[in-house]
Amino acid sequence: MRKSGWVVGLVLLSAIGVAGVPLTVAQVITIGHVAPLTGDIPKVGEEGKFALEMWVEDVNQAGGLLVGGKRYRVRVIHEDNESKAESAAAATTKLITEDKVLAIIGAYASKQAIPAGVVANRLQTPMISPWSTNPRTTKDRPWVFRAAFLDDFQGRVLAKFIKDEFQVRKVAVLYDVASDYPKGLAEFFRQGAAEVGLEVVAFESFTTKDRDFSAQLTKIKNSGAELLFTPQYYDEVPLIVKQAHQLGWTKPIVGSDSWGSPELMKLCGDDCVGSFFSTHWAVAGAKGAAKAFIERFQKRYGYVPGDVAALAWDSAHLLQQAILDCGQLTGNLAQDRKCVRDALASIKTYQGITGAMRFNEEGDPIKCAVIVRINAQHEFEFYKSACP
Amino acid sequence: MFLLTLVVTMLLTAVIGVLVERVAYRPLRDAPRASAAITGLMVGIFLETANLALLGASRKTFPTLLEDTVYRLGGVILTNVKVMIVGLALLLMWALHLLVQKTKLGMAMRAMSVDYAILPLMGVPVNTVIVLTFALGSALAGAAGVLFSMAYPVLEPYMGLLIGWKAFVAAILGGRGSIPGAVLGGFILGFIEIFVAALFVSTLRDLIAYSVVLLILTYRPYGLFGEPYSARLRL
Numbered sequence: 249m250r251k252s253g254w255v256v257g258l259v260l261l262s263a264i265g266v267a268g269v270p271l272t273v274a275q276v277i278t279i280g281h282v283a284p285l286t287g288d289i290p291k292v293g294e295e296g297k298f299a300l301e302m303w304v305e306d307v308n309q310a311g312g313l314l315v316g317g318k319r320y321r322v323r324v325i326h327e328d329n330e331s332k333a334e335s336a337a338a339a340t341t342k343l344i345t346e347d348k349v350l351a352i353i354g355a356y357a358s359k360q361a362i363p364a365g366v367v368a369n370r371l372q373t374p375m376i377s378p379w380s381t382n383p384r385t386t387k388d389r390p391w392v393f394r395a396a397f398l399d400d401f402q403g404r405v406l407a408k409f410i411k412d413e414f415q416v417r418k419v420a421v422l423y424d425v426a427s428d429y430p431k432g433l434a435e436f437f438r439q440g441a442a443e444v445g446l447e448v449v450a451f452e453s454f455t456t457k458d459r460d461f462s463a464q465l466t467k468i469k470n471s472g473a474e475l476l477f478t479p480q481y482y483d484e485v486p487l488i489v490k491q492a493h494q495l496g497w498t499k500p501i502v503g504s505d506s507w508g509s510p511e512l513m514k515l516c517g518d519d520c521v522g523s524f525f526s527t528h529w530a531v532a533g534a535k536g537a538a539k540a541f542i543e544r545f546q547k548r549y550g551y552v553p554g555d556v557a558a559l560a561w562d563s564a565h566l567l568q569q570a571i572l573d574c575g576q577l578t579g580n581l582a583q584d585r586k587c588v589r590d591a592l593a594s595i596k597t598y599q600g601i602t603g604a605m606r607f608n609e610e611g612d613p614i615k616c617a618v619i620v621r622i623n624a625q626h627e628f629e630f631y632k633s634a635c636p
Numbered sequence: 637m638f639l640l641t642l643v644v645t646m647l648l649t650a651v652i653g654v655l656v657e658r659v660a661y662r663p664l665r666d667a668p669r670a671s672a673a674i675t676g677l678m679v680g681i682f683l684e685t686a687n688l689a690l691l692g693a694s695r696k697t698f699p700t701l702l703e704d705t706v707y708r709l710g711g712v713i714l715t716n717v718k719v720m721i722v723g724l725a726l727l728l729m730w731a732l733h734l735l736v737q738k739t740k741l742g743m744a745m746r747a748m749s750v751d752y753a754i755l756p757l758m759g760v761p762v763n764t765v766i767v768l769t770f771a772l773g774s775a776l777a778g779a780a781g782v783l784f785s786m787a788y789p790v791l792e793p794y795m796g797l798l799i800g801w802k803a804f805v806a807a808i809l810g811g812r813g814s815i816p817g818a819v820l821g822g823f824i825l826g827f828i829e830i831f832v833a834a835l836f837v838s839t840l841r842d843l844i845a846y847s848v849v850l851l852i853l854t855y856r857p858y859g860l861f862g863e864p865y866s867a868r869l870r871l
Contacts, residue, residue, distance in 0.1 A: 285693070286693045287693065288792075290692070290693030290694055291694055425838070452838070453837060453838050454838045455838060455839065455841075455842075457798055458838070459788040459790075459795075460787075460788065460830075463833035463834035463838075464833060464834075464838065466713075467834060483695045483792065484790075486789075486790055487788055487789075487790055494704060494706055494713070494715055496706070496708075496713065511694065511695060514697060515695055515697045515789075515790055
């Protein structure tokens with residue numbers, strides 16, 4: 249029992265120490281990062297974290313950001329949202345109210361980005377979601393921006409691509425009805441298909457964590473569909489594709505940007521070769537700044553970065569641009585956050601590694617989608633650019 | 637290769653089972669039932685998160701132990717892996733049934749589930765029987781894990797959670813303590829799930845499946861093959 253006195257004393261001492269630090273050290277801009285570091289899609293969180301670490305290193309090695317004649321170092325606080333909607337809201341609240349961040353980068357999947365966006369907008373803090381593609385993330389939320397294109401755009405572009413490329417008339421969709429992103433994209437694809445004259449003959453669903461899709465795939469196979477579209481994540485795609493092949497499905501399978509993780513081919517292997525998906529960028533065939541980014545990332549972390557890393561990188565640079573455009577930081581957090589938000593909204597064009605972009609009035613970027621084909625070397629190869 | 641994996645996995649999970657018994661259950665043997673149940677949940681969470689911490693949250697792929705062969709019988713499509721899983725599962729359950737019903741160890745296990753306080757008086761080495769029960773249960777869980785991963789080769793730390801619940805529901809449906817009942821319960825649950833997804837929409841699957849389970853339990857509260865033995869005991 250006597251030992252506890254010591255412990256309390258030590259804790260108090262260290263608390264005083266920590267509280268004393270900001271008074272003496274140079275100016276720091278704190279940015280919050282809300283990412284799925286554990287849970288269903290941990291690789292997504294990891295890539296985002298690595299991209300931001302590279303950004304922080306760049307900025308601080310250059311002596312920090314020069315805003316209004318003062319130099320600021322940047323610091324990123326990474327918070328895990330466990331791939332859960334409720335944890336994303338909690339992590340965002342913590343970053344804004346307790347860590348007093350200037351802006352938020354994250355969350356990633358729409359399931360977490362939508363609730364995180366609610367919090368950021370209510371607490372009037374600028375947020376850029378690198379990867380969320382559901383319209384609701386930014387809709388009617390002036391404080392929320394994103395670096396990725398939208399599901400409705402992606403759904404329409406994919407429907408048009410499928411019609412032109414494969415010359416088919418009947419298509420099937422298999423999606424997770426309990427997750428915002430696949431459900432949203434499946435519905436936008438259905439609308440897009442109707443617009444270009446494709447018939448959706450099977451619109452089959454399952455629920456998150458399902459591992460067996462044989463009932464749905466049997467229905468799809470018997471529906472006369474000539475192509476399967478499945479906007480699922482990289483841990484479900486291998487099971488869907490393998491089970492489809494076991495049931496004798498030999499027709500094309502097309503996916504969406506959620507396929508674009510380096511993990512996909514480790515889990516899927518040869519079964520995924522020859523499939524197409526739409527995404528934000530392609531590694532094979534990258535040039536200039538994008539190529540430099542890929543090489544640096546691969547050298548440092550040992551694998552080729554997916555679209556998540558690229559979009560997180562672009563999000564960080566958009567934020568950096570906005571902070572610089574702001575001209576001056578007052579130290580009054582509410583005022584500075586407003587200044588950064590306004591600067592983000594008025595960025596003219598930003599040349600990112602995922603393409604040139606600017607924001608529309610909803611905070612969504614105007615940019616092109618990339619269609620990727622998975623080649624025999626298991627690489628994601630650039631196939632076509634699809635602009636609206 | 638496949639048999640080796642299966643046997644080694646079963647041995648390893650048996651060891652883990654025995655350790656869990658020693659660390660988490662034996663100290664609580666005289667505690668109220670609820671404490672043991674809560675401990676069970678905690679051990680489950682501990683093992684899953686330990687897995688997360690040691691192996692990371694990334695998905696792992698399960699190597700192909702048996703090459704897929706697809707059989708087509710009319711409109712029915714089967715793979716050798718699926719057929720083998722059903723066959724092996726039935727074989728293991730049959731062996732377990734024989735062990736529980738026909739051997740001395742099985743008799744001790746059954747006696748223990750009725751009243752373990754009086755068992756030492758009959759000269760039954762309670763500790764040994766409990767350890768063997770845990771080893772056996774864990775080995776079977778290991779076998780289930782290998783078979784499941786062969787059919788669905790994407791591994792993640794929480795993959796066992798849902799299967800565990802379903803196994804529990806199947807066992808209750810079949811009647812606690814009845815192994816043929818658990819097999820039947822499992823098949824009933826599986827049939828309902830697949831046919832709801834095939835005939836209606838998958839959103840209704842769990843709703844309909846568990847409604848049927850509730851309905852069966854309303855009319856047979858002790859499950860399909862269970863007997864209200866606890867009532868018989870209170871003399």
